[in-house]
Amino acid sequence: MPPPPLPRAPAADGYWMPAEWEPHAGCWMLFPYRPDNWRESAGPAQAAFARVAAQISRFEPVTVGVSAALANRARSLLPSSVQLVDIESDDAWMRDVGPTFVINASRDVRGVDWRFNAWGGTAKGLYAQWDRDDRVAAEVCMRADVPYYRAEFVMEGGAIHVDGQGTALATRQCLLNPNRGSRLTESLVERRLRDYTGVRRVIWLDEGIQFDETDGHIDNLACFVAPGHVVLAWCDNPRDPQYRISRSAFEVLADATDANGRRLMVSRLPLPEPLSMTAQEAAGIVEVEGTKPRRAGDRLAASYVNFYIANHAVIVPQFGDVNDGAAVRILAGLFPNRQIVPVAGREILLGGGCVHCITQQQPAGRVAA
Secondary structure, X not given: OOOOOEOOOHHHHOOEOOOOOOOEEEEEEEOOOOOOOOOHHHHHHHHHHHHHHHHHHOOOOEEEEEOHHHHHHHHHHOOOOOEEEEOOOOOOOHHHHOOEEEEOOOOEEEEEEEEOOOOOHHHHOOOOOOHHHHHHHHHHXXXXXXXXXXXXXXXXXXXXXXXXXXXXXEEHHHHOOHHHOOOOOHHHHHHHHHHHHOOOEEEEXXXXXXXXXXXXXXXXXXXXXXXXXXXXXXXXXXXXXHHHHHHHHHHHHHOOEOOOOOXXXXXXXXXXXXXXXXXXXHHOOOOOOOOOOOOOOOEEOOOOOOOEEEOOEEEEEEOOOOOHHHXXXXXXHHOOOOEEEEEEOHHHHHOOOOOHHHOEEEEOOEOOO
């Protein structure tokens, strides 16, 4: 049983969310299993998650939460260097259900446990029960020996991206969405983000990637790659709905300044050509009442921005698309001191997210502070 949360918000105690390129103590993941979200009883997804974990483990420690019933299956797929811990979950999106870690000037590490409602609650959520997912962040913090804060509002880790120097990116489509539990104003959301992540400025984009079932998470559209430098998912096809969204985001970012008054540099990362779920893929998914159905022809929210920055590496999804190579080359230029590691992303994408969505970095620093 995890200990009770800390009484105040992180910023009041001098903590803030660091940038993802800062040194990591390791990476946390979960093991997929539900047959109503992953095809063929999650077998292909489990293998895909294991490949991601194996690549990350070349650069930093990886810990995977898995139920006792699936521990042997997970152990058979994962390298021996990957640690398994007994954590029950409803699905496997560690970015959203796990803790967002924060640090202070002494590099003490704590966690933020966001309230979670399956991306929309009883009316709009992607599945009907999410109580185990809502406990994952506290469970991770207990096993990491990290004190944690329980946020007073619903949010997911993939809904924000920070530069570690006071600036956050977010979309109105997601964070102002009433399906997150209440009708929050932009100013109130900004105040809560200041309290829980220590940011001083929020740069708002209107919408995320078209067809993203998380209601437009920022981590699929845009992210910081360095202070003052953002990479943006880009579409050149005027007939694609994403064309307008990407251009609108570019205009906002090109005109924005960060918390330290810098004008942003914006690099464009091409999106894959439109991808859809095939009939064969859809046939392997069990439809269950209360869970979002996945059907042949559904457009997939594929994006190369959904990458994971590891120590000395960047793990980049690939989709068997003509733009796979271009994405690797562009990211190699943006991260000249890191190895760019391509991994197959389609099986993860079929469940609604990709590499960044299934991972959560723990920053290097002192624990149990």
